[in-house]
Amino acid sequence: MSRDSIGNILRVSILLCLVCAIGVSVAAVGLKDRQEENKRLDQQKNIAMTALFAEFNEQDDADLYGHFESGQVSLFELLKARDEAPENLRPQIDAAVEDLVGAQAAKKLASLKNEREIIQALFNPADGVIKKQFVDLETGDVVPVSQLPKGEGYDARAAAGDAKLQVKIPAERNIAGIGTRAPYYAVYRVEKDGELASLVLPIVGKGLWSTMYGFLALDPDLTTVRGINYYEHGETPGLGGEVDNPIWKRQWRGKVAFEDGEPAIDVIKGSVNPSDPNAQHKIDGLAGATITAVGVENTVNYWLGENGFGEYLKKQRDQRQAGRSRESRVGS
Structure with a gap:
């Protein structure tokens, strides 16, 4: 039978469709868990941001207020800014984090490198603060x-x-x-x-x-x-x-x-x-x-x-x- 016959063309088309369908299904199943995990982490971040924020005012916290350009700064912003802020502000940022979560939790959070780790630590059933x-x-x-x-x-x-x-x-x-x-x-x-x-x-x-x-x-x-x-x-x-x-x-x-x-x-x-x-x-x-x-x-x-x-x-x-x-x- 010629390779260009209708039968061969149909067989190749059907096989290609099956391979593509299986590939898409495997990818969808593989991504589903990751998507669910990302959705859960995003919701947990929103929970934390609703409650865990520091409050600064122009009179008492002029340096921090000026640095963040805001009177209300989330825990995530504080931790992110900690290593980038001027040296003289770091003790004040550390104190603000400690005031939110306590000394022990603040020390642990300061050692973490990314937002995912911070969220997981906050919600850790064993020793998280949430x-x-x-x-x-x-x-x-x-x-x-x-x-x-x-x-x-x-x-x-x-x-x-x-x-x-x-x-x-x-x-x-x-x-x-x-x-x-x-x-x-x-x-x-x-x-x-x-x-x-x-x-x-x-x-x-x-x-x-x-x-x-x-x-x-x-x-x-x-x-x-x-x-x-x-x-x-x-x-x-x-x-x-x-x-x-x-x-x-x-x-x-x-x-x-x-x-x-x-x-x-x-x-x-x-x-x-x-x-x-x-x-x-x-x-x-x-x-x-x-x-x-x-x-x-x-x-x-x-x-x-x-x-x-x-x-x-x-x-x-x-x-x-x-x-x-x-x-x-x-x-x-």
Whole structure:
């Protein structure tokens, strides 16, 4: 049979297609694990950035403020700048890192060479400063991984879309616009020398064009906001997309998230008047993005409320108060 016959051409074409298909499949399978790992590391970095940042001001920290050209500098920026900064600034940078994570962790982090190693060290279950816990939103209790559906393979985002696992949110409570939620969510305790330094909560809710995924960090009092960070959304750049603007995010620092035990964050139209008696709860709006701003407000208040992490936060506050009372009695 001629090599140019239709039969030979078909056989060669089919064989080539099979080889290509197998090659693509092998590459896809090989890359999947790496892609999942990169996605996990990126999310962990966002968790860390929501809580682990130093604050400088022009008066007290003039040199550092001038060097970084910012009043708020992430742990990653501090560690990266450490070896590049002028000699006279290095002790101050080391002190800032130590103030965030404690002396022992700071020493370990300073020895690491790249961002991946730093993230892995921060989340190391044995000695990392960021501890992951799973919470039952219904009871507010911490749940062992062994009791989760699928155990180590449990994923809250997937569970929220799984008809067998999801919890439907009644319309009157669905202020975040998500319709369903997972039964269990991970929270992240950021510790310094074994003590709670901040608590990072996942948040999810509707903006104008998209479902927005992020993290909210609270101070140890579990009432004051430390930071907010969105890592995934499809809002309009320059409008709703300004949720990514560091200047806008910075104003959340120190806001009081509760009033008489109820979530009280208020993202207003325009700018907050410092003399407003409720300014401690208010955030500047997003120009031209009112619906996104309302979405952020509703999202934060939903997850801080009784339908989100409210019960968990209440129990954690009660435990901290009980611990202080015991220490006070022992001290007296």
